[in-house]
Amino acid sequence: xxxxxxxxxxxxxxxxxxxxxxxxxxxxxxxxxxxxxxxxxxxxxxxxxxxxxxxxxxxxxxxxxxxxxxxxxxxxxxxxxxxxxxxxxxxxxxxxxxxxxxxxxxxxxxxxxxxxxxxxxxxxxxxxxxxxxxxxxxxxxxxxxxxxxxxxxxxxxxxxxxxxxxxxxxxxxxxxxxxxxxxxxxxxxxxxxxxxxxxxxxxxxxxxxxxxxxxxxxxxxxxxxxxxxxxxxxxxxxxxxx
Numbered sequence: 550x551x552x553x554x555x556x557x558x559x560x561x562x563x564x565x566x567x568x569x570x571x572x573x574x575x576x577x578x579x580x581x582x583x584x585x586x587x588x589x590x591x592x593x594x595x596x597x598x599x600x601x602x603x604x605x606x607x608x609x610x611x612x613x614x615x616x617x618x619x620x621x622x623x624x625x626x627x628x629x630x631x632x633x634x635x636x637x638x639x640x641x642x643x644x645x646x647x648x649x650x651x652x653x654x655x656x657x658x659x660x661x662x663x664x665x666x667x668x669x670x671x672x673x674x675x676x677x678x679x680x681x682x683x684x685x686x687x688x689x690x691x692x693x694x695x696x697x698x699x700x701x702x703x704x705x706x707x708x709x710x711x712x713x714x715x716x717x718x719x720x721x722x723x724x725x726x727x728x729x730x731x732x733x734x735x736x737x738x739x740x741x742x743x744x745x746x747x748x749x750x751x752x753x754x755x756x757x758x759x760x761x762x763x764x765x766x767x768x769x770x771x772x773x774x775x776x777x778x779x780x781x782x783x784x785x786x787x788x789x790x791x
Contacts, residue, residue: 576687580680580720581652584609589719593712596658599703603658603673605712610653610677617657620672621648624695632730636765647692652679656709658696673697676709678716683726684751684780688770689717691727710744714771723777726770737767746771749781 585607587594596603608617625644630637647653655677661670674696681690694709710725717725726749729736740746748754752768754761772778 570685573682573685573687576721577680577682580687580689580722581654583720586654586716586719587656590712590715593708593715596705596708598708601700601703601705603660603700603705604670606657606659608655608657609651610647610649610655611651613649613655617672618648621675621677621695624674624697625693627698628695629730632733633765634732644693648677650679652681653692654678654680656712658700658705658709660700673700674705676713678713680720680722683724683770686723686777686780687721688724688726688777689713689720689722691725694727706739707743710740714773717773723774724770724772724781726768726781728766728768730766732765740769744771747782750783751781755783 587605587607594605596605613621622641622645626637626641629640633640655675657672658674658676659670660673675693676691676695677693678689678691681688683690691710691713694706696705714725725746727740727746729740731737741748746769749768749770750756751770752761753764754767770777770781772782
């Protein structure tokens with residue numbers, strides 16, 4: 550009888566695991582198939598603050614024009630080359646591959662008023678994000694958030710991150726996750742102090758402090774539900790141990 554009960558419990562547990570995996574896969578598929586996540590947040594497609602008037606539009610990695618690809622490459626080089634140092638040439642190649650993936654979702658930031666009758670307003674920044682798995686949880690992963698220097702420091706970065714969190718909530722993701730170079734102290738302070746992101750339990754420095762010393766980046770996260778908070782965020786007790 551005991552063996553029979555154990556067998557039923559194992560089958561029930563296996564069924565529960567498979568059903569959860571199926572639900573997560575469907576969430577990721579649904580989010581990835583949506584080509585315009587801004588459609589649900591039209592009031593957020595304009596930014597009129599601090600002397601800036603910008604508008605946002607959606608894009609996909611497999612739909613980028615040659616001019617937009619060049620813009621992305623140029624802005625990444627300007628903003629990120631110093632942070633990566635001698636590792637930049639290799640990192641730049643990886644970013645070029647990532648840039649055109651069919652899984653890459655974009656939010657483009659343009660200067661001025663959108664008028665389809667005229668030439669497009671110039672780009673002043675972009676966000677590259679994807680929907681993926683981290684520790685078996687569906688997350689919105691921010692690959693890039695890049696702004697030109699002339700529009701930095703005026704609240705646009707915070708605005709874009711808050712928009713990404715809204716998109717993540719809408720798509721029922723468990724967390725927003727991103728990677729920051731350790732040398733990029735301004736970005737690290739921005740995420741941890743202003744936006745209350747934490748160094749994740751899956752970051753190299755938390756997985757293995759010795760290995761973490763060798764890595765030049767940290768993985769940050771903001772959990773959007775209790776399960777993600779338990780799995781991805783570092784508890785206060787654990788923080789004291791590092």
